Amino acid sequence: MNLADNIILNFYSIALLITMSIHASRYQEKVFFQHKLYMIMLYLTISMLVFDMLCRFDGNPGTYYSQFNFWGNFLLYLLGPVVPSLWLMYAHFQVFHEEDRTKRLLIPLLAIFAANSMITVLSLFFRWYYYIDTENIYHRGPYFWIPASITIGLILAAFFLIITNRSKIEKKHYLSLVFFAVPPFACIILQLFFYEIPFMLNGLSLSLLIVFFTIQNRRMDTDYLTGAYNRKSLEAYMRKKIAASTENNTFSAILLDLNDFKAINDNFGHDTGDEALETSVRLLKTCIRHNDFIARFGGDEFYIILDISDQVELEETVFRINRCLEKHNKNTIGPYTLGFSMGYAVYDYRSKMKIEEFQKKIDIMMYENKRANKEI
Numbered sequence: 001m002n003l004a005d006n007i008i009l010n011f012y013s014i015a016l017l018i019t020m021s022i023h024a025s026r027y028q029e030k031v032f033f034q035h036k037l038y039m040i041m042l043y044l045t046i047s048m049l050v051f052d053m054l055c056r057f058d059g060n061p062g063t064y065y066s067q068f069n070f071w072g073n074f075l076l077y078l079l080g081p082v083v084p085s086l087w088l089m090y091a092h093f094q095v096f097h098e099e100d101r102t103k104r105l106l107i108p109l110l111a112i113f114a115a116n117s118m119i120t121v122l123s124l125f126f127r128w129y130y131y132i133d134t135e136n137i138y139h140r141g142p143y144f145w146i147p148a149s150i151t152i153g154l155i156l157a158a159f160f161l162i163i164t165n166r167s168k169i170e171k172k173h174y175l176s177l178v179f180f181a182v183p184p185f186a187c188i189i190l191q192l193f194f195y196e197i198p199f200m201l202n203g204l205s206l207s208l209l210i211v212f213f214t215i216q217n218r219r220m221d222t223d224y225l226t227g228a229y230n231r232k233s234l235e236a237y238m239r240k241k242i243a244a245s246t247e248n249n250t251f252s253a254i255l256l257d258l259n260d261f262k263a264i265n266d267n268f269g270h271d272t273g274d275e276a277l278e279t280s281v282r283l284l285k286t287c288i289r290h291n292d293f294i295a296r297f298g299g300d301e302f303y304i305i306l307d308i309s310d311q312v313e314l315e316e317t318v319f320r321i322n323r324c325l326e327k328h329n330k331n332t333i334g335p336y337t338l339g340f341s342m343g344y345a346v347y348d349y350r351s352k353m354k355i356e357e358f359q360k361k362i363d364i365m366m367y368e369n370k371r372a373n374k375e376i
Helices: 003-024 033-055 064-079 082-096 099-103 106-126 145-164 171-179 182-193 200-216 231-244 261-268 270-287 311-331 355-375
Strands: 130-132 138-140 252-258 293-298 301-306 340-346
Touching (some): 003 033, 003 200, 033 064, 064 106, 064 130, 082 106, 106 145, 145 171, 171 200, 182 200, 252 311, 252 355, 270 311, 311 340
Antiparallel strands (some): 252 301, 252 340
16 A cells, blocks of 8 residues: 555545544543553544654655655554554453452553563664664564464453453443454454555444444433433433333333432442442342343433333342342441432333323332331
8 A cells, every 4th residue: 555545545434533532522531441441442543644654654765755754653562452452442341340440450561561671672673663764664574473373462462351341231232342353353364464555543443433334423312421321321211111012022121219329428428429329239230141231321320121021020130139248248347338218110001191191100018118118
């Protein structure tokens, strides 16, 4: 691929990523860990696309081409493991939703980066990864396969992490996370055999675009704090479920209210209150099936919509949520205890209830449960 073609291809990729970064920077969830990881991946990919264009200034020794070619190749090899490392962390967080746990990956990943950086610097003298001859022409070194293997290994590690933890990932996100590895992996394999075809970063741009539209671009239907669906999405989903209900196939709903939420805010601050809400959603997701629908109804209230038509099965789900709460409180040391008051019911198709009537019914049941909890 000649210089002009490479610049045009990379320019379009950069323009796409810049547009995504501008749009994403407006999100309210920009303070959260997942968003920060994604934004860093965007900015680094933009930078590496620029470095890749510099690498195409080969030939013409003794001109500015030599400096462009030198720095472009050096920075590409130096930063090669960073984006796949960030993707591994991003995938890990999508599976476990624990920031501290994901951050523990930094130690081995920084070790990989340090080792690669050392070899990249030494390659300037020993030509291990690559070298640029006196005619300003790039050549692969005998150990070129090492950085390629690092990149492939990190991408595959994220891929298998996603595959083996499918049950822990939201159904709407799973396919996007799996597909992320396909474009850059295919381009890496192609580039190993034809290094004049530098498509890997462009493949990565395509993957980031897919993640942007399917996971990151959630403002319209998702509560930015907890990651659950928002009230607007809940109402649309419940209307759809009511319309699709039949005598033999209906659905259930659970309304949950976080007990003593005002006391948590008053005694420990709003940051701790926000943490309690986030923890509640993470905990609820571990108690239900990955294709069940969970939404923040408002404040400290949440709805779970389940494909359950049987009252006994619904009560078993409620019991499972209570058991999850007991286990969490037993194993977690913190300033507060999580608890829920719950109202729940199977939608009766024959009643022809509208969404407002069904929600009012469950709301009354939830407040009865809350009063009962206070009397204990």
